[in-house]
Amino acid sequence: MPSDALVDAGAVVTESVAEETTKVLGGLPTSVAPALNVIHRSITCTAINKGCSYTPALGDLFTHKSSWGAAGLEEYDVKDYVFWRYAVDTENWHPWSDSAALTFTNTQTTVYVEAWTRCGRAYRDTFTVVLHPHSPHNACTAFRQMWAENSPTPRTNDNSHMCAYPGSDFVMMTFAYDSEADSIHDADTVKVKYTDVKCYVTLAEGGPGNLAKVTEAELPLTWPSTASGRIQISKQLALELVHDPTTAETTDVKVRCDFTFKYFGSEETDNEPCAYPFTIKDCDAPELETTSPAVCELGSPTGVPGPFEACSGNIFTTVNGASQLLTERKPVNDECCESSTALSCVSLTESASDSGVKRCEPSTPGPLPGQMMAMELRVDDEDVGETKLATSASPSAVELLAATALVAIAALFVVKQRVTGAERLARETDDVYVTLLD
Numbered sequence: 216m217p218s219d220a221l222v223d224a225g226a227v228v229t230e231s232v233a234e235e236t237t238k239v240l241g242g243l244p245t246s247v248a249p250a251l252n253v254i255h256r257s258i259t260c261t262a263i264n265k266g267c268s269y270t271p272a273l274g275d276l277f278t279h280k281s282s283w284g285a286a287g288l289e290e291y292d293v294k295d296y297v298f299w300r301y302a303v304d305t306e307n308w309h310p311w312s313d314s315a316a317l318t319f320t321n322t323q324t325t326v327y328v329e330a331w332t333r334c335g336r337a338y339r340d341t342f343t344v345v346l347h348p349h350s351p352h353n354a355c356t357a358f359r360q361m362w363a364e365n366s367p368t369p370r371t372n373d374n375s376h377m378c379a380y381p382g383s384d385f386v387m388m389t390f391a392y393d394s395e396a397d398s399i400h401d402a403d404t405v406k407v408k409y410t411d412v413k414c415y416v417t418l419a420e421g422g423p424g425n426l427a428k429v430t431e432a433e434l435p436l437t438w439p440s441t442a443s444g445r446i447q448i449s450k451q452l453a454l455e456l457v458h459d460p461t462t463a464e465t466t467d468v469k470v471r472c473d474f475t476f477k478y479f480g481s482e483e484t485d486n487e488p489c490a491y492p493f494t495i496k497d498c499d500a501p502e503l504e505t506t507s508p509a510v511c512e513l514g515s516p517t518g519v520p521g522p523f524e525a526c527s528g529n530i531f532t533t534v535n536g537a538s539q540l541l542t543e544r545k546p547v548n549d550e551c552c553e554s555s556t557a558l559s560c561v562s563l564t565e566s567a568s569d570s571g572v573k574r575c576e577p578s579t580p581g582p583l584p585g586q587m588m589a590m591e592l593r594v595d596d597e598d599v600g601e602t603k604l605a606t607s608a609s610p611s612a613v614e615l616l617a618a619t620a621l622v623a624i625a626a627l628f629v630v631k632q633r634v635t636g637a638e639r640l641a642r643e644t645d646d647v648y649v650t651l652l653d
Contacts (some may be wrong), residue, residue, distance in 0.1 A: 221299055223228065224330035224338035226279040228254060232271075239347055242405040244477050254344045256319075257405045257479045261351045262444075268320045269346055273301060274313025277342070281330060297337065303329040321346050354474040355489035357397060360468060362491060365565035365572075376465065378498035380563070380574075383523045384462060385453040385530070386495045387572050389566060390414065390434065394446035405459050405479035409446055412436060414472040418533040418542045420457045421465030421494055429533055429540040431469075451567040452529040454495060455545075457537060466498045479615040518545075518551040519574045526551055526560035528572035546633065551575035 228236075232254055239255040240247050247255075254276065260267035281297040283289060299311035303326055309315065317326075323345050330338035365387040366380055380387050394409040414434040419425035438448050457463040471490040477483065520526040531547040552556035558580040566572055 219284055221332055221334055222281050222293060222330070222337045223284045224279070224281040224297060226251070226277050226299075226328045226330075226338070226340060227277055228342065229276060232276055236479050237337050239405065243347065244400045244402060244404070250279070252340065252342045254342065255347060256344065257347045257349070259349060259478045259481075259483075261349050261404075263322050263346060263348055265348075267346075267348070268315055268318050270318045270343070272313060273311070273315040273317055276317070276326075276344075277328065279311070279328070279330070281337070289388060292445065294307060296332055298331050300329050300331070306362040319346060322346055347403055347405050348405050349479060350399045351400045352407050352476070352487075354401070354409070354472075354487045358472070358489040359491050360600060361390055361392050363391065365563075367368070367387055367564065376498075377493055377495045379456060379495060380453075381499065383525070383574055384497065385455045385572075386457065386468075387451065387453050387563070389567065390436075390448065390450045390452065392448045392472075407476040407478055408444060409474055409476045410444065410484065411475040412446060412448070412472055413472065413475075416452070416454065416531045416542055417469045418457060418531060419467045419470075419540065421466070421467050421496075426467050426492070428467050429542055431471075432531060432544055433529075433543075434470075434529065449567065450529065451571045452531060453525045453572045454641040455525065455530065455532040457533050459533070462497065465494050495648075519550055520547060520560070521552050522556070522558060522575055522577070524575055526575045527571050528570060530572070539615050549573065627630055 228251065233249075236249060236253070236255045239257050240249060242257070256269045258267040258269060279299055281293050283293050285290075301311055301315075302308045303317060304321075304324055306327060308327075308329075319555065323343055326342045327342060328338075328340050328342065329336060359572055364377060366378070377386055392412060394412075398406065400406055414436060415431040416434055417426050417429050417431040419429045434450065434452060436448055436450055438446050454466070454468055457466045469490060469492045474487040474489065475484055476487065478485070481632045525545075526547050527549045528547070530547055531542055532545050533540055533542045535541075549560040551560050552575075558575040559578045560573045561576050562571060562573050
């Protein structure tokens with residue numbers, strides 16, 4: 216009697232592996248019809264030859280069964296008369312063991328399965344294992360483009376510097392990220408899924424190694440929840456020039472983000488860390504500040520934003536901490552300090568509608584800092600005391616002042632500077648006016 220008539224034998228893919236195959240096929244860019252004897256699995260690498268493998272146990276992939284095909288043999292245990300064996304790719308046979316570890320590293324691999332009795336071969340079938348790598352993914356490729364300067368006319372004084380917002384001491388930027396933008400999905404591949412992103416900001420006085428001396432601050436990020444899990448972020452922020460105690464010539468900036476993703480069909484996560492260092496500076500030409508005092512009147516709460524300073528939004532600045540320099544978010548709340556000109560915290564043309572950056576500006580229309588409206592001078596003399604000359608003086612005094620200013624202006628050098636805490640209070644007392652004459 217032929218062996219295949221003596222016993223009925225067969226092998227099938229396990230139910231769990233069949234379910235995983237269905238998931239993998241659903242993750243391919245084009246639909247592929249499932250086949251009973253084809254197993255599809257994803258690997259974490261982005262190419263077959265990058266060291267990834269699929270290593271299941273034989274019993275995890277297949278189950279087999281046998282029964283008597285001829286009558287009158289029921290009293291005998293068929294398992295004692297049927298012997299199973301398998302081979303991978305080549306017919307180098309091994310006796311069946313559910314715990315035998317198999318390793319798959321090629322795009323396609325053939326597994327041979329046979330059942331034998333002493334009368335000959337009772338069953339033979341082949342199965343194919345197909346590996347699908349992940350499509351290439353690298354959030355860092357477009358990381359620099361995620362940070363866009365917001366300015367009436369984005370300005371750089373050379374290739375390595377970004378200019379502050381005109382008339383102010385901060386650079387306004389928007390961080391924009393879409394987890395599905397520019398994603399690649401090659402044929403026969405699956406994709407990772409980005410699940411989280413965290414970003415950090417560091418500001419330091421310009422110079423080699425200074426960024427490493429400052430503790431970074433986190434940029435708070437939120438995004439709407441969607442059924443697909445897609446992340447879409449647009450967050451505006453302002454980066455203040457370092458001004459402790461005076462505005463630094465340049466401020467070095469480092470923005471960095473950790474992009475967290477999951478591999479297809481897995482809870483395993485990994486991170487892609489990206490960083491973008493650049494330098495910012497005040498590109499406005501030094502000019503005489505005349506719209507109002509550059510500092511607020513005495514009695515204003517210290518730290519409250521003054522004229523043309525950021526007063527709302529995600530504002531980052533660097534301060535002296537207890538033990539080291541810290542970059543931190545400023546606690547601003549749409550408030551401006553009291554100055555000789557009434558100030559309001561207003562949105563800029565480029566401000567985002569939601570939590571955008573605002574700055575303090577005169578409540579009535581007026582020129583930007585540096586545009587001349589009125590001139591107040593103070594002559595300090597220990598013997599005479601304080602003598603003030605103003606534009607309200609007599610015509611002869613004005614003529615004398617104008618002639619003197621023409622001579623003195625050649626030597627005038629005005630440096631924009633900001634002070635904080637006690638230094639601001641002291642400077643408000645002594646330096647409310649710009650001294651041109653001694």
